Amino acid sequence: MMKRMIGLLSIAGMISTASAQQDSQYTQYIFNGIHINPAYAGYKGDIYVQSFYRSQWAGIKGAPKTFSVAADGAFYDDKVGLGLIVSNDQLGAQTYLTAYANYAYHIKTGYSGTGQLSFGIAAGMVQMGLDGTKLEGYKPGDELIPVGSQTSTVPDARFGIYYANESFFLGLSMTNMLARYLAKRNTEDSRIPVPQPHLYFSAGALFPFSEDVKFKPVILFKDDTKGPSAMDITTFLLLKDRLWIGAFARTSFDLYKKDYQQKGLAKEHAMGGILEVFATENIRIGYSYDYSLNKLRNYNYGSHELSAGFYINRRTTAERRQLRCNRF
Secondary structure, X not given: OHHHHHHHHHHHHHHHOOOOEOOOOOHHHHHOHHHOOHHHOOOOOOEEEEEEEEEOOOOXXXXXXXXXXXXXXXXXXXXXXXXXXXXXXXXXOEEEXXXXXXXXXXXEEOXXXXXXXXXXXXXXXXXXXXXXXXXXXXXXXXOOOOOOEEEEEEEEEEEEEEEEOOOEEEEEEEEOOOHHHHHHHHOOOOOOOOEOOEEEEEEEEOEEOOOXXXXXXXXXXXXXXXXXXXXXXXXEEXXXXXXXXXXXXXXXXXXXXXXXXXXXXXXXXXXXXXXXXXXOOOEEEEEEEEEEOOHHHHOOOOEEEEEEEEEXXXXXXHHHHHHHHHOO
């Protein structure tokens, strides 16, 4: 009964804050940065196809579920990166389908050319929907509940900058650059959630402990104009260029003053573990588990995320193995 109430309250909150649609949450964004930054397109060199499935807050009715497929590669002597991402979000009665074509231009830097500065842009479409048949009102004929399904489709764009060399990386990107403004015009008289611009900053480094053991810390900052700013801190050990073992913590912080934000919210969001293995030279498989640190921990069984990636060979074996294991 309590789980059902939490689910209904979550959906009710979604309706009352319909103008505050947020981007999908991915714990394993580290394994393919194109999900948050279009400048990452083609960075791995090889053509790479990857899928994600995330089930958040398992056990709560209407909890978020996300599925995504991305493919990208480098062309024209690795100067140009091209990619495609299709993603589907479901949160209770709310759906959020997106498709983006990504373009990145790569510039080699440094005397040895091991550094790379990339500028990327993505253009696509966003389809937002709300299915009133999946909502339950407090009383029959509740006017807050839409009749049937409502959908709205608008164009959108993303932009990003990404720099990486053999030792560290930095990334800065923005998503939902157009959708918010165009969606407001199309959804004035509906309760369809409107996507908000998101700003991402990511950074990380790679420290070799020995030939077989490397250490990789990564940090991600995320902010939108409607909710609290968030920070992910993740640490990895890379063993024998084959197995990634990591742990992370996710929390919120006050980047700037937001008078409309609810006071007294818990800062700690989640913690958990990540595992990724090169099952073969061309196949990567990952799994992560999130454990809630706020009050939701009493009403769900955690969040589960699966990923699977496949490389299409375009390089020599030795060169390919080194790039795949050490690149961010």
